[in-house]
Amino acid sequence: MSRLLVVFVALFGLAACGEKEQVVVYKQGKYQGKPDGRSWDNEPLAYGNAKWTKGDRASWEAEIKARNDTQNENKRIGN
Amino acid sequence: MARMKFLCDAERCIECNGCVTACKQENEVPWGVNRRRVVTINDGIVGAEKSISVACMHCSDAPCMAVCPVDCFYRTDDGVVLHDKDLCIGCGYCFYACPFGAPQFPQAGAFGLRGKMDKCTFCAGGPEPDRSEAEFQKYGRNRLSEGKLPACAEMCSTKALLGGDGDVIADIYRDRVLRRGKGSEVWGWGTAYGPGRPGAQPPQQPATKS
Numbered sequence: 371m372s373r374l375l376v377v378f379v380a381l382f383g384l385a386a387c388g389e390k391e392q393v394v395v396y397k398q399g400k401y402q403g404k405p406d407g408r409s410w411d412n413e414p415l416a417y418g419n420a421k422w423t424k425g426d427r428a429s430w431e432a433e434i435k436a437r438n439d440t441q442n443e444n445k446r447i448g449n
Numbered sequence: 450m451a452r453m454k455f456l457c458d459a460e461r462c463i464e465c466n467g468c469v470t471a472c473k474q475e476n477e478v479p480w481g482v483n484r485r486r487v488v489t490i491n492d493g494i495v496g497a498e499k500s501i502s503v504a505c506m507h508c509s510d511a512p513c514m515a516v517c518p519v520d521c522f523y524r525t526d527d528g529v530v531l532h533d534k535d536l537c538i539g540c541g542y543c544f545y546a547c548p549f550g551a552p553q554f555p556q557a558g559a560f561g562l563r564g565k566m567d568k569c570t571f572c573a574g575g576p577e578p579d580r581s582e583a584e585f586q587k588y589g590r591n592r593l594s595e596g597k598l599p600a601c602a603e604m605c606s607t608k609a610l611l612g613g614d615g616d617v618i619a620d621i622y623r624d625r626v627l628r629r630g631k632g633s634e635v636w637g638w639g640t641a642y643g644p645g646r647p648g649a650q651p652p653q654q655p656a657t658k659s
Contacts, residue, residue, distance in 0.1 A: 420596025438613035
Protein backbone atom coordinates (compact mmCIF):
# COMPACT_ATOMS: atom_id res chain seq x y z
CA MET A 371 0.00 0.00 0.00
CA SER A 372 2.76 2.41 0.99
CA ARG A 373 4.64 1.51 -2.20
CA LEU A 374 1.56 2.41 -4.20
CA LEU A 375 1.37 5.73 -2.38
CA VAL A 376 5.02 6.50 -3.26
CA VAL A 377 4.36 5.73 -6.92
CA PHE A 378 1.25 7.91 -6.84
CA VAL A 379 3.14 10.85 -5.30
CA ALA A 380 6.01 10.43 -7.76
CA LEU A 381 3.64 10.40 -10.72
CA PHE A 382 1.25 13.18 -9.79
CA GLY A 383 3.09 15.19 -7.17
CA LEU A 384 6.03 15.92 -9.45
CA ALA A 385 3.94 16.35 -12.56
CA ALA A 386 4.15 20.14 -12.32
CA CYS A 387 7.92 20.17 -11.98
CA GLY A 388 8.60 19.60 -15.66
CA GLU A 389 9.94 22.32 -17.93
CA LYS A 390 8.72 22.82 -21.46
CA GLU A 391 11.16 23.39 -24.32
CA GLN A 392 11.34 27.09 -25.21
CA VAL A 393 11.33 26.69 -28.94
CA VAL A 394 10.16 29.32 -31.39
CA VAL A 395 7.26 28.12 -33.50
CA TYR A 396 5.45 30.56 -35.78
CA LYS A 397 2.24 29.14 -37.16
CA GLN A 398 -0.67 30.98 -38.77
CA GLY A 399 0.30 34.35 -37.32
CA LYS A 400 0.92 33.01 -33.84
CA TYR A 401 3.94 32.36 -31.66
CA GLN A 402 3.16 29.45 -29.33
CA GLY A 403 -0.52 30.41 -29.49
CA LYS A 404 0.04 34.14 -28.98
CA PRO A 405 -0.83 36.29 -32.03
CA ASP A 406 1.93 38.59 -33.30
CA GLY A 407 3.27 39.86 -36.57
CA ARG A 408 6.83 39.55 -37.75
CA SER A 409 8.86 42.72 -38.25
CA TRP A 410 9.76 41.99 -41.87
CA ASP A 411 6.10 41.47 -42.78
CA ASN A 412 5.58 45.24 -42.50
CA GLU A 413 6.29 47.82 -45.16
CA PRO A 414 9.18 50.18 -44.42
CA LEU A 415 8.00 53.59 -43.18
CA ALA A 416 7.14 55.91 -46.06
CA TYR A 417 9.14 58.77 -44.51
CA GLY A 418 12.00 56.70 -43.10
CA ASN A 419 15.41 55.82 -44.50
CA ALA A 420 15.02 52.08 -43.89
CA LYS A 421 14.62 49.99 -47.03
CA TRP A 422 13.62 46.35 -47.15
CA THR A 423 11.24 44.20 -49.13
CA LYS A 424 8.02 43.37 -47.31
CA GLY A 425 8.04 39.71 -46.30
CA ASP A 426 11.75 39.24 -47.03
CA ARG A 427 13.48 38.44 -43.78
CA ALA A 428 17.00 38.63 -45.23
CA SER A 429 16.56 42.19 -46.49
CA TRP A 430 15.12 43.30 -43.14
CA GLU A 431 18.02 41.71 -41.29
CA ALA A 432 20.50 43.43 -43.62
CA GLU A 433 18.78 46.74 -42.82
CA ILE A 434 18.95 46.08 -39.08
CA LYS A 435 22.62 45.08 -39.32
CA ALA A 436 23.44 48.28 -41.19
CA ARG A 437 21.65 50.26 -38.50
CA ASN A 438 23.41 48.22 -35.81
CA ASP A 439 26.79 49.16 -37.25
CA THR A 440 26.07 52.83 -36.57
CA GLN A 441 26.55 51.99 -32.89
CA ASN A 442 30.20 51.34 -33.68
CA GLU A 443 31.79 54.77 -33.62
CA ASN A 444 35.08 53.40 -34.96
CA LYS A 445 33.31 52.29 -38.10
CA ARG A 446 31.16 55.41 -38.27
CA ILE A 447 34.10 57.81 -38.33
CA GLY A 448 36.10 55.46 -40.56
CA ASN A 449 38.78 54.78 -37.95
CA MET B 450 19.51 34.83 -38.18
CA ALA B 451 19.34 37.81 -35.90
CA ARG B 452 19.19 37.14 -32.18
CA MET B 453 18.50 40.37 -30.35
CA LYS B 454 20.53 41.14 -27.22
CA PHE B 455 21.63 44.06 -25.04
CA LEU B 456 25.18 44.57 -23.86
CA CYS B 457 26.31 47.33 -21.49
CA ASP B 458 29.92 48.44 -21.28
CA ALA B 459 30.62 49.32 -17.63
CA GLU B 460 33.78 51.19 -18.68
CA ARG B 461 31.69 53.65 -20.65
CA CYS B 462 28.43 54.06 -18.76
CA ILE B 463 28.38 57.47 -17.05
CA GLU B 464 25.06 56.98 -15.23
CA CYS B 465 23.38 59.75 -17.20
CA ASN B 466 20.08 57.82 -17.28
CA GLY B 467 19.58 58.83 -20.90
CA CYS B 468 18.55 55.25 -21.72
CA VAL B 469 15.93 55.29 -18.95
CA THR B 470 14.55 58.58 -20.23
CA ALA B 471 14.58 57.43 -23.85
CA CYS B 472 12.65 54.27 -22.92
CA LYS B 473 10.11 56.21 -20.86
CA GLN B 474 9.58 58.75 -23.61
CA GLU B 475 9.48 56.35 -26.56
CA ASN B 476 7.06 53.91 -24.97
CA GLU B 477 5.13 56.33 -22.75
CA VAL B 478 5.72 54.04 -19.80
CA PRO B 479 3.43 54.89 -16.86
CA TRP B 480 4.63 56.47 -13.64
CA GLY B 481 6.16 53.93 -11.25
CA VAL B 482 7.16 51.46 -13.97
CA ASN B 483 10.79 51.36 -15.04
CA ARG B 484 11.48 49.05 -17.92
CA ARG B 485 15.11 50.10 -17.79
CA ARG B 486 17.25 51.45 -14.97
CA VAL B 487 20.88 52.23 -14.28
CA VAL B 488 22.56 50.34 -11.44
CA THR B 489 25.72 51.75 -9.86
CA ILE B 490 28.10 49.95 -7.53
CA ASN B 491 30.76 51.55 -5.31
CA ASP B 492 28.93 54.84 -5.73
CA GLY B 493 31.19 57.79 -4.99
CA ILE B 494 34.39 55.76 -4.56
CA VAL B 495 36.96 57.20 -6.94
CA GLY B 496 38.16 54.65 -9.46
CA ALA B 497 35.83 51.92 -8.26
CA GLU B 498 32.47 53.28 -9.34
CA LYS B 499 30.84 51.28 -12.12
CA SER B 500 27.42 51.64 -13.68
CA ILE B 501 25.44 49.47 -16.00
CA SER B 502 22.08 49.87 -17.60
CA VAL B 503 19.74 46.95 -16.88
CA ALA B 504 16.47 45.82 -18.45
CA CYS B 505 15.05 42.57 -19.72
CA MET B 506 17.97 40.65 -21.23
CA HIS B 507 15.71 38.58 -23.50
CA CYS B 508 17.25 35.38 -22.16
CA SER B 509 17.73 32.43 -24.48
CA ASP B 510 16.36 30.19 -21.73
CA ALA B 511 14.05 32.62 -19.99
CA PRO B 512 13.11 31.80 -16.38
CA CYS B 513 10.05 34.08 -16.55
CA MET B 514 8.76 32.00 -19.41
CA ALA B 515 9.40 28.80 -17.49
CA VAL B 516 7.51 29.82 -14.34
CA CYS B 517 4.53 31.67 -15.81
CA PRO B 518 1.42 29.74 -14.70
CA VAL B 519 -0.72 31.07 -17.56
CA ASP B 520 2.00 30.72 -20.23
CA CYS B 521 1.69 34.31 -21.40
CA PHE B 522 5.27 34.60 -22.67
CA TYR B 523 6.59 33.83 -26.12
CA ARG B 524 9.81 34.28 -28.01
CA THR B 525 9.88 35.77 -31.50
CA ASP B 526 12.03 34.68 -34.43
CA ASP B 527 14.48 37.47 -33.53
CA GLY B 528 14.95 36.05 -30.02
CA VAL B 529 12.90 38.78 -28.31
CA VAL B 530 10.96 37.62 -25.22
CA LEU B 531 7.48 39.16 -25.23
CA HIS B 532 4.28 38.57 -23.29
CA ASP B 533 0.57 38.82 -23.84
CA LYS B 534 -1.04 41.22 -21.36
CA ASP B 535 -4.46 39.78 -22.14
CA LEU B 536 -3.31 36.49 -20.61
CA CYS B 537 -1.18 37.89 -17.74
CA ILE B 538 -2.82 37.64 -14.31
CA GLY B 539 -0.24 39.79 -12.51
CA CYS B 540 0.78 37.01 -10.12
CA GLY B 541 4.40 38.18 -9.91
CA TYR B 542 6.08 34.79 -10.34
CA CYS B 543 8.12 36.15 -13.23
CA PHE B 544 9.44 38.94 -11.00
CA TYR B 545 10.77 36.40 -8.49
CA ALA B 546 12.24 34.24 -11.26
CA CYS B 547 13.97 37.03 -13.17
CA PRO B 548 17.62 37.57 -12.08
CA PHE B 549 17.54 41.12 -13.47
CA GLY B 550 14.34 42.38 -11.82
CA ALA B 551 12.97 43.18 -15.27
CA PRO B 552 9.23 42.51 -14.80
CA GLN B 553 7.45 45.58 -13.46
CA PHE B 554 3.98 45.85 -12.01
CA PRO B 555 1.93 49.04 -12.03
CA GLN B 556 0.54 49.71 -8.57
CA ALA B 557 -2.87 51.24 -8.16
CA GLY B 558 -5.45 51.80 -5.43
CA ALA B 559 -5.24 52.12 -1.68
CA PHE B 560 -4.04 48.56 -1.19
CA GLY B 561 -1.38 48.68 -3.88
CA LEU B 562 -3.14 46.35 -6.26
CA ARG B 563 -0.74 44.71 -8.65
CA GLY B 564 -1.58 45.24 -12.31
CA LYS B 565 -0.51 43.27 -15.33
CA MET B 566 3.20 42.82 -15.83
CA ASP B 567 5.11 45.30 -17.95
CA LYS B 568 8.67 44.89 -19.18
CA CYS B 569 11.12 45.86 -21.89
CA THR B 570 9.91 44.64 -25.28
CA PHE B 571 13.18 45.40 -27.10
CA CYS B 572 10.95 48.02 -28.77
CA ALA B 573 9.16 45.16 -30.54
CA GLY B 574 5.60 45.80 -29.35
CA GLY B 575 3.41 42.84 -28.51
CA PRO B 576 0.59 40.62 -29.74
CA GLU B 577 -1.59 43.44 -31.11
CA PRO B 578 -1.25 44.32 -34.83
CA ASP B 579 2.14 45.89 -35.55
CA ARG B 580 2.27 49.71 -35.28
CA SER B 581 -1.38 49.87 -34.16
CA GLU B 582 -2.64 52.25 -31.49
CA ALA B 583 -3.70 49.25 -29.36
CA GLU B 584 -0.16 47.86 -29.48
CA PHE B 585 1.32 51.22 -28.51
CA GLN B 586 -1.08 51.63 -25.60
CA LYS B 587 -0.28 48.21 -24.15
CA TYR B 588 3.34 47.61 -25.06
CA GLY B 589 4.83 50.79 -26.47
CA ARG B 590 6.49 51.54 -29.77
CA ASN B 591 7.29 48.77 -32.26
CA ARG B 592 10.59 50.10 -33.58
CA LEU B 593 11.80 46.78 -34.95
CA SER B 594 8.90 46.76 -37.41
CA GLU B 595 10.09 50.21 -38.54
CA GLY B 596 13.60 48.90 -39.19
CA LYS B 597 14.96 50.60 -36.06
CA LEU B 598 16.66 49.35 -32.91
CA PRO B 599 15.64 50.01 -29.28
CA ALA B 600 15.52 53.70 -28.39
CA CYS B 601 17.65 53.24 -25.25
CA ALA B 602 20.65 51.86 -27.16
CA GLU B 603 20.31 54.24 -30.06
CA MET B 604 20.08 57.23 -27.71
CA CYS B 605 23.06 56.24 -25.52
CA SER B 606 25.47 59.16 -25.73
CA THR B 607 28.64 57.21 -24.89
CA LYS B 608 27.46 54.08 -26.72
CA ALA B 609 27.93 52.13 -23.50
CA LEU B 610 24.63 50.41 -24.13
CA LEU B 611 24.63 48.36 -27.30
CA GLY B 612 21.46 46.73 -28.57
CA GLY B 613 20.80 44.61 -31.61
CA ASP B 614 21.90 41.38 -33.20
CA GLY B 615 24.03 39.55 -30.63
CA ASP B 616 26.78 38.75 -33.12
CA VAL B 617 27.08 42.36 -34.28
CA ILE B 618 27.16 43.95 -30.83
CA ALA B 619 29.64 41.32 -29.61
CA ASP B 620 31.89 42.28 -32.54
CA ILE B 621 31.58 45.97 -31.69
CA TYR B 622 32.42 45.29 -28.04
CA ARG B 623 35.32 42.99 -28.83
CA ASP B 624 36.81 45.55 -31.21
CA ARG B 625 36.45 48.23 -28.54
CA VAL B 626 38.15 46.14 -25.85
CA LEU B 627 41.04 45.26 -28.16
CA ARG B 628 41.57 48.95 -28.90
CA ARG B 629 41.61 50.02 -25.29
CA GLY B 630 43.73 47.03 -24.33
CA LYS B 631 41.74 45.81 -21.37
CA GLY B 632 38.48 44.12 -20.56
CA SER B 633 39.25 40.63 -21.76
CA GLU B 634 40.29 39.65 -18.22
CA VAL B 635 36.68 40.01 -17.14
CA TRP B 636 35.18 36.74 -15.91
CA GLY B 637 33.15 35.04 -18.59
CA TRP B 638 34.82 36.89 -21.44
CA GLY B 639 35.98 33.75 -23.23
CA THR B 640 32.52 32.23 -22.98
CA ALA B 641 30.77 35.29 -24.31
CA TYR B 642 33.15 36.60 -26.94
CA GLY B 643 35.48 33.72 -27.78
CA PRO B 644 39.13 33.26 -26.91
CA GLY B 645 40.43 34.88 -30.11
CA ARG B 646 42.37 31.79 -31.19
CA PRO B 647 41.67 28.12 -30.57
CA GLY B 648 42.50 27.03 -27.04
CA ALA B 649 43.51 30.52 -25.87
CA GLN B 650 42.62 31.57 -22.33
CA PRO B 651 41.83 35.06 -21.07
CA PRO B 652 44.79 36.71 -19.30
CA GLN B 653 45.01 36.07 -15.55
CA GLN B 654 44.18 38.85 -13.13
CA PRO B 655 47.28 40.08 -11.26
CA ALA B 656 47.21 38.98 -7.60
CA THR B 657 46.13 41.77 -5.28
CA LYS B 658 47.51 42.27 -1.78
CA SER B 659 44.90 42.61 0.91
